[in-house]
Amino acid sequence: MRKANNMEIQWYEPDDNRRRPTATLKSTGALCFGAQMREELSMGKIRVGFIADENVIAVQANSAQGSALSQDGEVNLSLMAKKFRRLGVRLPATFLFFYEAIGDIWKGYLVLPPRKVHAASRMHSDEGASIIAAYKWLIDKIVYTAAKTTPIEERRGVATAALWEAICSYSQAYGDLTEYLHDEIKRALLEQNKIYVKENPYTHISLNTSHGLEVCELLLPRYKNEMLAVENRLYLDEFREKYLNRNECRILKRLLDGYTAEEIQREFKMTQDELFECCKDVGKRWSAYNSDDVA
Numbered sequence: 001m002r003k004a005n006n007m008e009i010q011w012y013e014p015d016d017n018r019r020r021p022t023a024t025l026k027s028t029g030a031l032c033f034g035a036q037m038r039e040e041l042s043m044g045k046i047r048v049g050f051i052a053d054e055n056v057i058a059v060q061a062n063s064a065q066g067s068a069l070s071q072d073g074e075v076n077l078s079l080m081a082k083k084f085r086r087l088g089v090r091l092p093a094t095f096l097f098f099y100e101a102i103g104d105i106w107k108g109y110l111v112l113p114p115r116k117v118h119a120a121s122r123m124h125s126d127e128g129a130s131i132i133a134a135y136k137w138l139i140d141k142i143v144y145t146a147a148k149t150t151p152i153e154e155r156r157g158v159a160t161a162a163l164w165e166a167i168c169s170y171s172q173a174y175g176d177l178t179e180y181l182h183d184e185i186k187r188a189l190l191e192q193n194k195i196y197v198k199e200n201p202y203t204h205i206s207l208n209t210s211h212g213l214e215v216c217e218l219l220l221p222r223y224k225n226e227m228l229a230v231e232n233r234l235y236l237d238e239f240r241e242k243y244l245n246r247n248e249c250r251i252l253k254r255l256l257d258g259y260t261a262e263e264i265q266r267e268f269k270m271t272q273d274e275l276f277e278c279c280k281d282v283g284k285r286w287s288a289y290n291s292d293d294v295a
Helices: 036-040 078-087 124-132 136-143 152-167 177-199 210-228 230-243 246-256 261-267 272-290
Strands: 022-025 030-033 044-049 057-062 074-076 093-100 103-113
Touching: 022 036, 022 103, 044 078, 044 136, 044 230, 074 136, 078 124, 103 124, 124 136, 124 152, 124 210, 124 246, 136 177, 136 210, 246 261, 246 272, 261 272
Parallel strands: none
Antiparallel strands: 022 030, 022 093, 030 074, 044 057, 057 103, 093 103
16 A cells, blocks of 8 residues: 655746836826736825935835825826936836835836847947946945956946846846846956956965965055055055054055065064964955955
């Protein structure tokens, strides 16, 4: 007699790609919610706002405040439309919404309209300019914290192209939109950064070398190169403040000023091994600082 099979199966319904929680902001100022969002917001009143940090539409279902959503799912928001125009967003524009339990709100991010044909080749169109303008905050956030060896303008160009490609390829199967965009932009920047690390190791050399004297000799040109740019001076100041103690800051300053290993050893009463360990520790923290993920 065969034993009963107690295997548990979790069944899934096929995704309906035609149903997405979207809304369209028209040039007239009318925000028109799609069918799925109308269902989500059908109970009680709603409030609609704008989150400046991310250039997104915020929608909150609220039975005590706001206004009732009309049957056709339209809300007139001429001031919001003016706000997006000032940002450089061309209307009409499509927004994809994601629910956030913290705050109990739906956040709407600018995306391409559904079934857009050959969108990947239209980065320099008005539509492309709208997307880039809306996500400038995300590009800025990543280019100033990742792949610092690559020149800043090149970083920005790579990040902008990666953003557009990610927007064109995004589907709900990838999960949260901003997390997906962030990961794709950062991946592209790190790939580009490898070229600079490979071609000019002195601009981004690891301080974890095997010989103490090498560390001291290579540390100087590396920082000299980085300090030529204002942004990198700011990075270095932040690194010193957050990662180094007073003594390490003084030793690093001597290295930047061109002191030899022997001179530093005499001033700080250190052995060659102690100086090597100090430089190696600074190197580890510098690597950690340069590889910090964007929050």
